[in-house]
Amino acid sequence: MANPxxxxxxxxxxxxxxxxxxxxxxxxxxxxxGVTFDVSEDLVGGCAYDAxxxxxxxxxxxxxxxxxxxxxxxxxxxxxxxxxFSVKPERGLLRLRKEMDLYSNLRPAQCFDALADxxxxxxxxxxxxxxxxxxxxxxxxxxxxxxxxFTEGNERVGINTQRYTESEIARVARxxxxxxxxxxxxxxxxxxxxxxxxGILWRQVVQEIHDxxxxxxxxSHMYADAGAMQLTRxxxxxxxxxxxxxxxxxxxxxxxxxxxxLGMLPSASLGAPMANGRPKALYxxxxxxxxxxxxxxxxxxxxCILSFAMALRYSFDMGDEATRxxxxxxxxxxxxxxxxxxxxxxxxxxxxxxxxxxxIVAAL
Amino acid sequence: MANPxxxxxxxxxxxxxxxxxxxxxxxxxxxxxGVTFDVSEDLVGGCAYDAxxxxxxxxxxxxxxxxxxxxxxxxxxxxxxxxxFSVKPERGLLRLRKEMDLYSNLRPAQCFDALADxxxxxxxxxxxxxxxxxxxxxxxxxxxxxxxxFTEGNERVGINTQRYTESEIARVARxxxxxxxxxxxxxxxxxxxxxxxxGILWRQVVQEIHDxxxxxxxxSHMYADAGAMQLTRxxxxxxxxxxxxxxxxxxxxxxxxxxxxLGMLPSASLGAPMANGRPKALYxxxxxxxxxxxxxxxxxxxxCILSFAMALRYSFDMGDEATRxxxxxxxxxxxxxxxxxxxxxxxxxxxxxxxxxxxIVAAL
Ligand SMILES: CC(C)[C@H](C(=O)O)[C@@H](O)C(=O)O
Ligand SMILES: CC(C)[C@H](C(=O)O)[C@@H](O)C(=O)O
Numbered sequence: 001m002a003n004p005x006x007x008x009x010x011x012x013x014x015x016x017x018x019x020x021x022x023x024x025x026x027x028x029x030x031x032x033x034g035v036t037f038d039v040s041e042d043l044v045g046g047c048a049y050d051a052x053x054x055x056x057x058x059x060x061x062x063x064x065x066x067x068x069x070x071x072x073x074x075x076x077x078x079x080x081x082x083x084x085f086s087v088k089p090e091r092g093l094l095r096l097r098k099e100m101d102l103y104s105n106l107r108p109a110q111c112f113d114a115l116a117d118x119x120x121x122x123x124x125x126x127x128x129x130x131x132x133x134x135x136x137x138x139x140x141x142x143x144x145x146x147x148x149x150f151t152e153g154n155e156r157v158g159i160n161t162q163r164y165t166e167s168e169i170a171r172v173a174r175x176x177x178x179x180x181x182x183x184x185x186x187x188x189x190x191x192x193x194x195x196x197x198x199g200i201l202w203r204q205v206v207q208e209i210h211d212x213x214x215x216x217x218x219x220s221h222m223y224a225d226a227g228a229m230q231l232t233r234x235x236x237x238x239x240x241x242x243x244x245x246x247x248x249x250x251x252x253x254x255x256x257x258x259x260x261x262l263g264m265l266p267s268a269s270l271g272a273p274m275a276n277g278r279p280k281a282l283y284x285x286x287x288x289x290x291x292x293x294x295x296x297x298x299x300x301x302x303x304c305i306l307s308f309a310m311a312l313r314y315s316f317d318m319g320d321e322a323t324r325x326x327x328x329x330x331x332x333x334x335x336x337x338x339x340x341x342x343x344x345x346x347x348x349x350x351x352x353x354x355x356x357x358x359x360i361v362a363a364l
Numbered sequence: 365m366a367n368p369x370x371x372x373x374x375x376x377x378x379x380x381x382x383x384x385x386x387x388x389x390x391x392x393x394x395x396x397x398g399v400t401f402d403v404s405e406d407l408v409g410g411c412a413y414d415a416x417x418x419x420x421x422x423x424x425x426x427x428x429x430x431x432x433x434x435x436x437x438x439x440x441x442x443x444x445x446x447x448x449f450s451v452k453p454e455r456g457l458l459r460l461r462k463e464m465d466l467y468s469n470l471r472p473a474q475c476f477d478a479l480a481d482x483x484x485x486x487x488x489x490x491x492x493x494x495x496x497x498x499x500x501x502x503x504x505x506x507x508x509x510x511x512x513x514f515t516e517g518n519e520r521v522g523i524n525t526q527r528y529t530e531s532e533i534a535r536v537a538r539x540x541x542x543x544x545x546x547x548x549x550x551x552x553x554x555x556x557x558x559x560x561x562x563g564i565l566w567r568q569v570v571q572e573i574h575d576x577x578x579x580x581x582x583x584s585h586m587y588a589d590a591g592a593m594q595l596t597r598x599x600x601x602x603x604x605x606x607x608x609x610x611x612x613x614x615x616x617x618x619x620x621x622x623x624x625x626l627g628m629l630p631s632a633s634l635g636a637p638m639a640n641g642r643p644k645a646l647y648x649x650x651x652x653x654x655x656x657x658x659x660x661x662x663x664x665x666x667x668c669i670l671s672f673a674m675a676l677r678y679s680f681d682m683g684d685e686a687t688r689x690x691x692x693x694x695x696x697x698x699x700x701x702x703x704x705x706x707x708x709x710x711x712x713x714x715x716x717x718x719x720x721x722x723x724i725v726a727a728l
Contacts, residue, residue: 090558120489120597141505141526141560148561155530158565162505162526166519192613194454196505197512201522225617232596232621233484249556249589250614257593 004316005067006037009044009060012080012089013289014299014353015073021301021357022071022308025325028361033321040067044096045075045089045289055092064096068274069315070282071308072096074289089289097137100280102269103168104175105137105248106310107286109235109255112264114333117344119260121232126258131238132183133255134176135248137269139168140198142245162198164244169205175270176242177214184239186218190227190247202244224251231255252286262287263300263341266307268314281315283307293340297352300339302329305360328363332356335363368680369431370401373408373424376444376453377653378663378717379437385665385721386435386672389689392725397685404431408460409439409453409653419456428460432638433679434646435672436460438653453653461501464644466633467532468539469501469612470674471650473599473619476628478697481708483624485596490622495602496547497619498540499612501633503532504562506609526562528608533569539634540606541578548603550582554591554611566608588615595619616650626651627664627705630671632678645679647671657704661716664703666693669724692727696720699727 006026010019029035042048042060049055055075064070075089085091096102111119111129119126144161151157173189180187189206191199203221210219222230224247230237231251235258243251256265265287271280285303293299306329313322337359338348351359370390374383393399406412406424413419419439428434439453449455460466475483475493483490508525515521537553544551553570555563567585574583586594588611594601595615599622607615620629629651635644649667657663670693677686701723702712715723 085561085564088558094559120486121484122486125484144523149565152529156565156569157527157529158560158562159508160526160560160562162524163521165516165521192610194452195458196522196524197449198522198524200449201513201520205520225613228592228614228618229621229626232618233624246556246610247614250592250611253589254592254596254618257596260597262593 003036003038004069006039006311007063007067007070008039008041009070010041010073011044011075011289012046012077013074013291013294015075015289017294017297017299017353018285018301018304019071019073021353021360022304024357024361025305025308025364028364029321032364035318035321044072044092046077046080048092049080049083049087049089053087055087055089056095061095061099064100064282068276068278068281069311070096071311072282072284073304074285074287076289077291094142096282097269098143100282101138101271102280102282103136103138104172104270105135106179106268106270107133107135107252107256107265109133109252109259109265111259112261112330112333114330115259115261115264115342117346118342119258121258121260125234126260129235129259131235131255132179132240133248133252134172134179134240134242135252136168136172136244138245139164140245162196162246164198164202166201166205169202170209173206173209173242174213176240177210177217180217180240185216186239188220188222188227188238188241190222190224190241190243190251192224193221194223206242227251228254231258256286261342262303263339264302264306266303266310268307268310270314278315281311283311297354298340299353300341301353301357305329305357324364328360331363332359367400367402368433370403370675371427371431371434372403372405373434374405374437375408375439375653376410376441377438377655377658379439379653381658381661381663381717382649382665382668383435383437385717385724386668388721388725389669389672389728392728393685396728399682399685408436408456410441410444412456413444413447413451413453417451419451419453420459425459425463428464428646432640432642432645433675434460435675436646436648437668438649438651440653441655458506460646461633462507464646465502465635466644466646467500467502468536468634469499470543470632470634471497471499471616471620471629473497473616473623473629475623476625476694476697478694479623479625479628479706481710482706483622485622485624489598490624493599493623495599495619496543496604497612497616498536498543498604498606499616500532500536500608501612503528504609526560526610528562528566530565530569533566534573537570537573537606538577540604541574541581544581544604549580550603552584552586552591552602552605554586554588554605554607554615556588557585558587570606591615592618595622620650625706626667627703628666628670630667630674632671632674634678642679645675647675661718662704663717664705665717665721669693669721688728692724695727696723
């Protein structure tokens, strides 16, 4: 059988630095576990714009479609702030999501024991937290038409369209229910059905899919504003949360920040199965490109390394290898090894990006 | 001069209970301060639907347009969950907001010293917190057309439209800048300009109004997802936040929950000045109708009382009287008087809704 293929798009800012540490894990897997990946690399975001005048070249798009999984670092930076909307770094990422049809974005919000103190929330509220946000990623107001800035009379009007079809809702709901079955068997769906018709349809379809196909899973519905409150008040009440693209953007960032350790959190964006049975997939850390610390060896590579672990689990059916990587991360944290962002009052051994990667490889 | 007029719409659930305590304050003001209000009362929400088959009767709407200020309790309850979208209790509230053109929704998130322990956030993160969220309230995806659930091919599609005109953005921006000048002189504007054109226009117009009219106020811009994160991480970095209707819904609820004492938080919804110079105005607690505790004397009336204090300040130019009410609330809290929702590990004197109202009047 051919080696599993991986396209690395390190992107901008700290992207290349954190990705360098993932490559160490990949190398270790080839040496020690006999698992060899066919790795290719390319540009996305600002660096792609610098090279080609577009944040995602068509050739790169074609490569992404052809591989088993894409691993992305981060995109964006102040240098690109004044670019036109259509060529901003983010458009590269959004094009990948849309054209690969990665409709199910998995964002675990997990609190690591060694870091519970890092949260702005009280320890008992956050210790042991383990929730999974499933965000719809290819539709909604991110992609709906009509959109744009128009002139009406003598003033400008900004328009975007929130639009969800039944089948778009159904497939991401299924993805959430499937995940729940492997976890706490509970799904909470969030929308604003009290003010938006698209939210009414969302609620109906999620309920229908539940009743027909997943009646064994416990399902509840919550308005997204109440969801933001409840996530802040007592996040451990949730297991899996399923929500739309825009609410998911806010709520998953909120959930990530609850844990206090943004530099720790991975994500997976999954689409339909390809001919080989593997889902279309892109993995990326939740954090951004952090231009303020880029190139200084300060970045925390763990979110990117855990994104690779998600790739092992969800794309390559190597759950054991994924757990091995995750355990190595936990061990290193328990040992007090800390990049700058993880340096709290309790102290620890300060390390650079590269030393953190080495420590994790050593713990493997 | 005619007495200032006030329309009380107590609404559903705990609405009537908490409003009864406000009436004690109003009576006290007549007796002791020589300030008499012309008070009328009417129905909104589920109770209006029960009486008239609509959550807001046209006569009530006309009264609301005619008075100096509306004071609202809360709307909604499980009994009305299965009603058609068009007659749900919320529609009554949304109609008031829209037809009175209450475009500027002021939601203070304030942490009361005596209650700092109530938050799920750490004490140092939250102690002394005092931010003001200014939420656009009459436009955006709440009201944009087209909207609805349609059939396309053989499936349903849910559609809503996010729509902002330049003047809608400009007026709420002005409102935020004016408030900031009376507070910490800092405004942070939140949108998703990286993915939504309506967000691009939002950012541009806020910046233009700033540069032309409020260059003395410090202005920053933040993506709404980052805003949710930063509110969770270190909310004290903010003074005034201005944002659109939908983001404001989530972010203000999040900010409210940061304080841990939802039963404490008031809001004001303001429109353009009327002939008498007073703004169109509606005041309401941030909490909902809490049907689970309705009718049991358990509700905390403070949010509603503080909403009345906001009316004194913003509608009637009685800032001193408002401060008097707010100080009475603080004194009662400092004395350890506690409704059930405020009963923490530190204990206190448990009181009913009505006893809390009496205690505040006594402290006045
Ligand atoms: C970079 C940006 C376009 C993106 C989004 O809004 O989806 C980011 O915030 C995310 O959550 O992945
Ligand atoms: C009740 C509901 C329609 C309302 C809203 O979504 O605006 C509420 O959540 C609020 O924030 O006042």
